[in-house]
Amino acid sequence: MEQKRGKLLVIGLGPGAAEQITERARRAIGESEVIIGYNTYVDLIRNLLTTQEIVGSGMTEEVSRAQEAVRQAYLGRTVAVISSGDAGVYGMAGLIYEVLMEKSWNPLEGVQVEVIPGISSINSCAALLGAPIMHDACTISLSDHLTPWDTIAKRVEAAASADFVIALYNPKSGRRTRQIAEAQRILLRHRSADTPVGLVTSAYRDRQRVVLATLADMLEHEIGMLTTAIVGNSSTVVYNGLMITPRGYQRKYALDSDEQTLKPGERLKAEAEPWSLGAKE
Amino acid sequence: MEQKRGKLLVIGLGPGAAEQITERARRAIGESEVIIGYNTYVDLIRNLLTTQEIVGSGMTEEVSRAQEAVRQAYLGRTVAVISSGDAGVYGMAGLIYEVLMEKSWNPLEGVQVEVIPGISSINSCAALLGAPIMHDACTISLSDHLTPWDTIAKRVEAAASADFVIALYNPKSGRRTRQIAEAQRILLRHRSADTPVGLVTSAYRDRQRVVLATLADMLEHEIGMLTTAIVGNSSTVVYNGLMITPRGYQRKYALDSDEQTLKPGERLKAEAEPWSLGAKE
Numbered sequence: 001m002e003q004k005r006g007k008l009l010v011i012g013l014g015p016g017a018a019e020q021i022t023e024r025a026r027r028a029i030g031e032s033e034v035i036i037g038y039n040t041y042v043d044l045i046r047n048l049l050t051t052q053e054i055v056g057s058g059m060t061e062e063v064s065r066a067q068e069a070v071r072q073a074y075l076g077r078t079v080a081v082i083s084s085g086d087a088g089v090y091g092m093a094g095l096i097y098e099v100l101m102e103k104s105w106n107p108l109e110g111v112q113v114e115v116i117p118g119i120s121s122i123n124s125c126a127a128l129l130g131a132p133i134m135h136d137a138c139t140i141s142l143s144d145h146l147t148p149w150d151t152i153a154k155r156v157e158a159a160a161s162a163d164f165v166i167a168l169y170n171p172k173s174g175r176r177t178r179q180i181a182e183a184q185r186i187l188l189r190h191r192s193a194d195t196p197v198g199l200v201t202s203a204y205r206d207r208q209r210v211v212l213a214t215l216a217d218m219l220e221h222e223i224g225m226l227t228t229a230i231v232g233n234s235s236t237v238v239y240n241g242l243m244i245t246p247r248g249y250q251r252k253y254a255l256d257s258d259e260q261t262l263k264p265g266e267r268l269k270a271e272a273e274p275w276s277l278g279a280k281e
Numbered sequence: 282m283e284q285k286r287g288k289l290l291v292i293g294l295g296p297g298a299a300e301q302i303t304e305r306a307r308r309a310i311g312e313s314e315v316i317i318g319y320n321t322y323v324d325l326i327r328n329l330l331t332t333q334e335i336v337g338s339g340m341t342e343e344v345s346r347a348q349e350a351v352r353q354a355y356l357g358r359t360v361a362v363i364s365s366g367d368a369g370v371y372g373m374a375g376l377i378y379e380v381l382m383e384k385s386w387n388p389l390e391g392v393q394v395e396v397i398p399g400i401s402s403i404n405s406c407a408a409l410l411g412a413p414i415m416h417d418a419c420t421i422s423l424s425d426h427l428t429p430w431d432t433i434a435k436r437v438e439a440a441a442s443a444d445f446v447i448a449l450y451n452p453k454s455g456r457r458t459r460q461i462a463e464a465q466r467i468l469l470r471h472r473s474a475d476t477p478v479g480l481v482t483s484a485y486r487d488r489q490r491v492v493l494a495t496l497a498d499m500l501e502h503e504i505g506m507l508t509t510a511i512v513g514n515s516s517t518v519v520y521n522g523l524m525i526t527p528r529g530y531q532r533k534y535a536l537d538s539d540e541q542t543l544k545p546g547e548r549l550k551a552e553a554e555p556w557s558l559g560a561k562e
Contacts, residue, residue, distance in 0.1 A: 014303065014398075022400070023307075024300040086400075088407040090528060094415035097525045107521050115408040117295075117400045119303070119367075126369045127396040134375035135428075136436055138419030138445060146528060147416070151444070155417055158443035162436040164419060240388050244378045247371060247427060 006073035006111040009080045010096055012087040012118020013044060015204040020124065021045075025116050032080035036069045041082045052080070066095040070103070073111040086120040090141055090169060122167040125200035125228045128210050130242030132198055132230050137165035142172070142179040149179070156183045160190035165236070165245055168229040180223060187215055187231060196232040198243045199223060212243060287354035287392040290361045291377055293368040293399020294325060298485040301405065302326075306397050313361035317350045322363045333361070347376040351384070354392040367401040371422055371450060403448040406481035406509045409491050411523030413479055413511050418446040423453070423460040430460070437464045441471035446517065446526055449510040461504060468496055468512060477513040479524045480504060493524060 009028040014020035029035070029048045039057040056068045065081070069092075072079045087093040093115045100113070107113070126133045138159050144152060159166050166187075171180045187195070193216035201209040201224060211221050215231065223229065236245040290309040295301035310316070310329045320338040337349045346362070350373075353360045368374045374396045381394070388394070407414045419440050425433060440447050447468075452461045468476075474497035482490040482505060492502050496512065504510065517526040 012404075017305075019305040019308070020303050020398070022295065022301050022303050024298075026304075027300070086404045086407075088404060088412050088414055089418075090415060093408070094412035094525060094528050097412050097520070097523060098527060101520050101525070105521075107523070115412065117301070117404045117408040119398045119400055120404055123293075123367045123369060123398045123401055126367075127374070127398040131369050131375035131378050131396065133369055134371060136419065136421045136433075137370075138417065138440070140417045152417075155443040155445060158439040158445075159419070162439035163432070164436060164439075239378070239382050240386075242378060242388070244375060244382070246379060247375050 004076040006076045007078040008069060008073045008096055008111055008113045009078065009116060010087045010093045010113065011080055011082045011116045012091065012120075013041060013082055013084050014086075014119035015121065015124035016044065016084060016202070017204040018044065018047075020119055020204055022116070022118065025118060028114070028116050029080050029082070031078055033077045034072050034079045035082060036065055036072070036079060037082035038065070041084060045082065062092060062095055063099075066092060066099045069096060070099045070111070084118075085124075086118045088115055088117065089120045089139070121169060121203065121228045122230070124203040125167070125198065125230055128200055128203055128208070129198035129212070129230060130239075130244045132196070132232055132236060132243040132245050133165050133167070134245045134247045135165060135233060135235070136163075137167065139167045139169055140183075141169045142183060143170040143176070144179060149182075152179070153182065153186060156186045157190075160187045163233045165233045166231040168231065170225065171227055171229050172223045173225045180229075181219060184215065184219060191215055191231075191234065195234075196236050196238050196243045198230040198232075199227055200230070201227040203228070212238060212241060285357040287357045288359040289350060289354045289377055289392055289394045290359065290397060291368045291374045291394065292361055292363045292397045293370075293372065293401075294322060294363055294365050295367075295400035296402065296405035296485040297325065297365055297483070299325065299328075301400055301485055303397070303399065306399060309395070309397050310361050310363070312359060314358045315353050315360045316363060317346055317353070317360060318363035319346070322365060326363065343373065343376055344380075347373060347380045350377060351380045351392070365399075366405075367399045369396055369398065370401045370420070402450060402484065402509045403511070405484040406448070406479065406511055409481055409484055409489070410479035410493070410511060411520075411525045413477075413513055413517060413524040413526050414446050414448070415526045415528045416446060416514060416516070417444075418448065420448045420450055421464075422450045423464060424451040424457070425460060430463075433460070434463065434467060437467045438471075441468045444514045446514045447512040449512065451506065452508055452510050453504045454506045461510075462500060465496065465500060472496055472512075472515065476515075477517050477519050477524045479511040479513075480508055481511070482508040484509070493519060493522060 195215040197213045197218045199211040476496040478494045478499045480492040
């Protein structure tokens with residue numbers, strides 16, 4: 001008897017609120033026979049579950065969850081691997097592929113994989129802060145668990161010097177408190193002390209906390225493992241409690257004017273919005 | 282008669298497919314009285330519309346759309362401003378706030394604003410390519426329409442030297458073809474010629490195209506205004522047509538082994554997944 005081909009659905013649930021889940025992610029959960037995810041994620045989507053078997057919800061180790069997911073898929077089952085944020089950003093998608101590569105997996109014949117994108121932390125936190133990532137931005141994880149600190153420090157330095165908006169993931173944990181202070185020191189060499197820093201903890205969850213700090217005083221605020229810190233660039237301003245980075249470095253528009261001084265050919269059309277659905281090549 | 286307080290719902294629709302829209306974005310469209318967006322976006326959500334008035338769908342200029350949205354909200358209406366991707370990434374959220382700031386807007390008394398996050402291009406393109414952004418990454422727009430090229434070039438240089446995965450938004454348009462070639466030259470000074478580059482055009486739309494290139498040959502492939510280019514870091518590999526960046530620089534795990542050599546205290550627990558819903562501080 002030929003075995004059914006297994007399938008791995010690697011799903012990002014977004015920040016946490018059920019409302020921030022995409023339709024595709026919901027439907028993928030519905031299609032699955034097995035759910036693998038840490039118990040808190042499973043709780044989040046429990047009302048979407050029907051007959052699915054819940055596996056490995058006690059596994060706190062991501063590698064073990066990835067291995068178990070692949071094992072279940074190799075049995076011919078449709079497996080939903082769920083995590084928060086986007087599964088492709090410091091998440092389960094890469095681990096699943098790494099486990100499959102170790103098994104010399106062939107995508108054409110072996111189990112199928114679909115990565116289903118979700119809203120990443122930089123985007124959900126930015127939405128709560130105002131509009132801080134309107135210009136070039138980067139994400140840096142301050143965890144030196146798998147990456148040498150020198151590599152991380154070099155990235156903070158490079159991003160600071162080139163005026164990126166910087167989202168610091170994983171800024172601090174119980175035992176690990178040194179990195180955020182060192183990052184702050186590096187940043188202060190390149191940016192003014194009053195650079196706005198948004199600290200968002202548990203975005204779109206019950207214990208959501210949004211704090212607007214500065215580069216100088218950011219460490220005086222509570223920062224934990226569920227906090228993402230967004231550091232503004234040299235143009236970022238604070239307006240009535242909102243953190244806003246203007247999009248252009250040379251604002252060519254008079255925003256309070258109906259008449260724009262640019263010639264039509266220079267205007268913010270598809271040129272400045274190329275990802276627009278309406279842009280023509 | 283006291284006027285109803287207006288509301289601006291600034292909505293990111295994600296890459297384009299209806300399935301990739303969040304529940305909150307759908308509901309916000311339902312709550313609105315007025316829809317403002319370029320006509321192609323409006324077409325995308327037409328089946329979600331009931332009695333909403335569609336305004337400014339012919340306005341190709343983002344500043345004009347932002348001004349019109351604010352004008353409508355000041356009339357006391359609930360206005361949905363729709364765009365693709367995440368409205369907070371090179372999008373409408375910042376423009377809306379900039380227009381409001383020009384009007385000395387007071388968030389406590391004036392119109393209300395809610396930014397509703399959507400899946401950004403880097404995330405949707407990554408999901409189609411494999412798992413290229415599992416480690417520190419940045420987005421850089423190559424459009425020098427509002428930003429001096431020197432600033433952009435400096436960012437490409439900094440990101441290349443610090444081994445970021447780099448998503449190039451707006452790499453090229455009909456008249457603007459020089460920037461992607463200059464970016465490639467800068468990148469080649471820091472990364473090997475065979476560095477994987479994923480080129481994704483019209484992700485999750487009818488004319489979706491996913492191409493896996495290298496840093497050396499990327500310009501031989503079709504790149505347009507709707508293309509996002511994701512440049513791998515020094516660890517990025519290609520496996521059976523998929524682009525994968527391993528998460529850790531020092532892989533401490535034997536992925537094919539049930540027994541991990543790390544002590545429990547060092548394992549990939551909440552420490553390495555702090556944005557996990559289950560993480561405890």
